[in-house]
Amino acid sequence: MPEKSSSNFDIFLLLSESGEKAKKKQRTELLSSLGIKEFFPEGSISIDKRTCWGVECKLCIKACPTNALYWKTGEVGITDDLCVYCGACVLSCMVDDCIKIERKREDGTTERFSKPRAFVKLAEKINAKKRLRRVSELFPTVERYLEKYKTQK
Ligand code: SF4
Ligand code: SF4
Known part of the structure; x- marks a missing residue:
């Protein structure tokens, strides 16, 4: 049996990397066309039949x-x-x-929810x-807040 050269692995790696990039781009475009600002790089969804x-x-x-x-013969289907x-x-x-649903944020935080109440709380x-x-960006320190407050007086 011929041995696999390391270049074969590189090609597979490149293919999977370019696939991931294309997928990310497709999802980003989809999100922006829908006006959805939050992006979750990873996640999973399941429905209990x-x-x-x-x-x-x-x-x-x-x-x-x-x-x-979507509705497929007798059940709800998911296009992941x-x-x-x-x-x-x-x-x-x-x-x-x-x-x-389980989803991961860019900062690595994982969120899981399966009830409307839990989703609203989150x-x-x-x-x-x-x-x-937003407030801390406007006034990062108490001193700066007081300074700004003084200049507004
Ligand atoms: S919303 Fe209705 S159809 Fe969809 S998963 Fe829940 S029970 Fe099933
Ligand atoms: S399947 Fe549910 S979580 Fe996924 S995009 Fe549709 S509504 Fe949002």
Whole structure:
């Protein structure tokens, strides 16, 4: 059997790297066309077929902004490449723990949710953090805040 040369591995590596880059670019374009600002480089989504209401419901399909969810023979199908882990499907699902999402932020933080309530709580926490960051960008220190306050007087 002929031995695999190291150049073979390099080609595979290059192919997978360029595939990843193309995928990232495609997702970024998809997000910006939808006006979605948050990007999650990694994530996963699953639907529990045992608890899903299926044909009687389909609310998640209607809620999905990227058409990652679709109806296939007898169940909700997922096109993983189109999912941006936004959570709109979890928010619309009436069955707790039916849709499970795990997503990773650029800073490495992992978020998991499978209930509308948990998703809303997480969104509130993220918004509070963003507000705090914006304030600290405007007034990074108490001294600078007081200085600015004095000049405004
Ligand atoms: S997380 Fe968002 S993009 Fe992914 S399937 Fe659910 S609604 Fe669609
Ligand atoms: S919203 Fe939930 S229960 Fe309804 S079809 Fe989607 S996964 Fe199933």
